[in-house]
Amino acid sequence: SISPLKNFVAGGFGGACLLLAGHPLDTIKVRLQTQPKAAQYVLYTGTYDCLRKTVSKEGILGLYKGMGAPLAGVAPMMAISFFGFGLGKQLQQTDPGKPLTHTQIFLSGCLAGVFTTVIVAPGERIKCLLQVRRKSASYCHKLKHRTNRKVFECLLEDVSKNGLYFLTYEYLKHFLTPEGQSVSQLSTPKILLAGGVAGILNWTIALPPDVLKSNFQTAADGKYRGLVDVLRTLLREEGPKALYKGFNAVFLRAFPANAACFLGFEVALKGLNIIAPGW
Template sequence: MFTGSSSEFCKKQSPAADCTWQQTDRQLSVSPHPHSETGEISGREAGCQAERSGLSGGEKRAVRRREAGEKRERSGREAGCQAERSGLSGGEKRAVARLSAPAMRGEERVSPLKNFLAGGVGGACLLLAGHPLDTIKVRLQTQPKASCTQYVLYTGTYDCFRKTISKEGVLGLYKGMGAPLAGVAPMMAISFFGFGLGKQLQQRDAGTPLTHTQLFLSGCLAGVFTTVIVAPGERIKCLLQVQASSGQSKYAGPLDCAIQLYREQGLRSVYRGTVLTLIRDVPSTGLYFLTYEYLKHFLTPEGQSVSQLSTPNILLAGGVAGILNWMIALPPDVLKSNFQTAADGKYAGLVDVLRTLLREEGPSGLYKGFNAVFLRAFPANAACFLGFEVAVKGLNWIAPGW
């Protein structure tokens, strides 16, 4: 590196025009400290301009020609790079943009403790936003089939909502929420843990992105993990929701319901419907996480990290993921609700539940509660992912060293 004055720097060059070439080469070699280098180069440029004032007219024209040639060469290189980039796909362009902004690459690593706490916040948001419509869904799914001499209890989603409010008040929409709320923090923690473990097991190289199939399988693993907590919670929730609509008072609350179920038939009764819960949750959770991950990256602006995704885009990605999740989860969910709330001995097994439902109500019976489910899916899951993302950012601010 030349450390002399700007005048000596230019005088060392034998032809006067060589000063420009040395200066250009120096500008192309950018150091890790751009501000100090910019000041140094600007000082040398000022010195060279002062020296050029003493050149003859021919020498000045020679210097300008060399500068113009160098400028055309740089412009050609930049145009070539732009032409190559124009043929890239949208995802490839975003990848190039992220590589050009190292400080913005990748998502922040979150500790298991932060995952657990943020997952609890996300699950609580999901329940608060979605439980009223979940209550309506279960009551529509489990209402008895109308006979020739009696009308159906509820004619639809709005009718169920109106009758529930008139008979039980607003709190009637939140019947049975205690059981899932008590298990929401470990459930969401295990869900995100299972998804992260699935990705880690399939990703040999940290720099290689996972395929869509691998993301789907990671989500399926999360569905398997959460069934241990979800199955008994769903059983208790459905019994309390149906009990409230029928006017009976067999169970005083979630804890009393769990105790009575255990006393009657042990853990087998508490975990009744586990296989149907697996059939519902494994593929739907796989699609759930796949959709959210895909939309997060798709909606992330170029040059930014997915951790910087805006609130409207988080809500959109979470809401769409929730809708697609329930599109394949609804039929097994109907079967599960009927099986878990039926009297002992009514069904011989899972196949018998399906056969009985198809015989009595036809294929449309598998989509009972369709309107309530899809009205609930978008806001509930949008709130879930927004709560999770906000909680993670808050924890990173409060305790960055966790």
């Protein structure tokens, strides 16, 4: 049977695994996305150049800048996400012996997105500002003049994105399960593969909105009227390729981070089923 409570606890552990595996490349991604346009001075020529310069100037800890806020938020965020996903499945499940349809799984994932939109907003905003800051005073100025309304506007796309994310993972789990075996018996390499591919597909669709969000959140106050204004400005000044800034860093991060997330979730869930079967 589906237990939203177990999903909550296991999802929190999975979120911690995701952050530890993916934050360094997330920092690289944000810095690439928010650097000046090509006509101006280019800070970084690519993923490797950004990595090299960051480590050279700031040390290895420079890759973990801004980790404090998401560290406090990502575990509960993923816990809420997996809780919402589990609750969505539980609400739609009429027969425990009958698998849910793809549509039902997608809708369950969308419910997870609704839940996490509220949780993720403050930490996501602070993280982006910390990752691109050069001086503490600049960070404080931007933080003071941001409104929560703008952050929530940036995160509305998470609802459908979460639906696709969970649908892809669940589909791949069943696809990779040998005939005659239970999905719960899926091997660790196959769980990693399913989680990693789900993460890559998720970011293939989500990268352009993420670029808009990063530029909107880190721009000077009043520079943009909204995400549509960011889109128009980027297309006019840099062309369509601007929507895929940080492409390499995103996909280098997406596979290991999401593979670690789902593996952590599955391991924690199995452990909970053993020590607390009645939950």
